[in-house]
Amino acid sequence: MPRSSSRRHATTALLGLAAFALGLGVARGTGAPPEGSAPPQSAPPEAFYEPASPDGAAAAAPRREQALPPPVRRTATEVFQAAGRVAALKAALAELDPTEEPWPDLVPDDLQPAVFEAHVRSALEAVGRGDLQAMDCDEYPCVATLALPDPAPDTTAAERLAELMEVRAELENYLGMPIDAHMDVHGGGTWLTLGAHPDGIGGSRIRQRLEAAWTDASR
Numbered sequence: 001m002p003r004s005s006s007r008r009h010a011t012t013a014l015l016g017l018a019a020f021a022l023g024l025g026v027a028r029g030t031g032a033p034p035e036g037s038a039p040p041q042s043a044p045p046e047a048f049y050e051p052a053s054p055d056g057a058a059a060a061a062p063r064r065e066q067a068l069p070p071p072v073r074r075t076a077t078e079v080f081q082a083a084g085r086v087a088a089l090k091a092a093l094a095e096l097d098p099t100e101e102p103w104p105d106l107v108p109d110d111l112q113p114a115v116f117e118a119h120v121r122s123a124l125e126a127v128g129r130g131d132l133q134a135m136d137c138d139e140y141p142c143v144a145t146l147a148l149p150d151p152a153p154d155t156t157a158a159e160r161l162a163e164l165m166e167v168r169a170e171l172e173n174y175l176g177m178p179i180d181a182h183m184d185v186h187g188g189g190t191w192l193t194l195g196a197h198p199d200g201i202g203g204s205r206i207r208q209r210l211e212a213a214w215t216d217a218s219r
Contacts, residue, residue, distance in 0.1 A: 101205055103140040110175050113137040120144045123170040129163045136213055141196045143209050145217045148190040157185040164192035182210035191217045
């Protein structure tokens with residue numbers, strides 16, 4: 001075969017391959033599915049089920065799914081987001097201005113005023129340091145004020161507070177619930193206020209009461 005004829009055949013084959021590749025690329029770029037293939041399936045939309053009619057006529061038929069239109073889905077999302085923002089705002093306002101906690105109808109035995117006071121005195125006796133100076137049971141739960149009346153002269157304020165904190169640890173282990181405490185350094189004495197933190201009680205109000213009790217003791 002002459003060399004020119006071979007070149008023409010080779011050129012024709014290359015052009016055919018290029019045309020095929022170009023056609024395949026165009027088909028892919030436009031998203032056209034290959035001939036004979038099934039169309040692509042999109043992700044199922046959010047849907048709800050239509051309830052059966054009261055007479056039960058539609059009970060035997062499959063439940064029909066109806067897709068929620070995009071505006072409805074978008075509105076539902078915005079409603080949930082707004083509800084979350086309102087809940088966060090309410091929690092922030094409660095922290096800024098906590099309300100008083102009335103005594104509930106059902107109070108755990110260990111948090112009854114007389115029983116809680118007895119637990120505090122037992123913890124003080126177990127540690128061997130500190131006195132019970134005051135008990136505030138106007139709200140739930142009670143808040144106790146502990147004092148260290150005769151600290152050793154060579155101890156620091158931090159060491160004296162650490163002695164009273166041992167009472168908190170003893171009480172926490174005995175009651176099996178968190179015990180919130182407030183402590184500070186004061187030149188006129190050493191005080192520690194503490195109170196149990198039962199479930200369902202806001203921590204901001206307990207902290208407010210502990211700080212107020214400590215301020216009253218240090219005056």
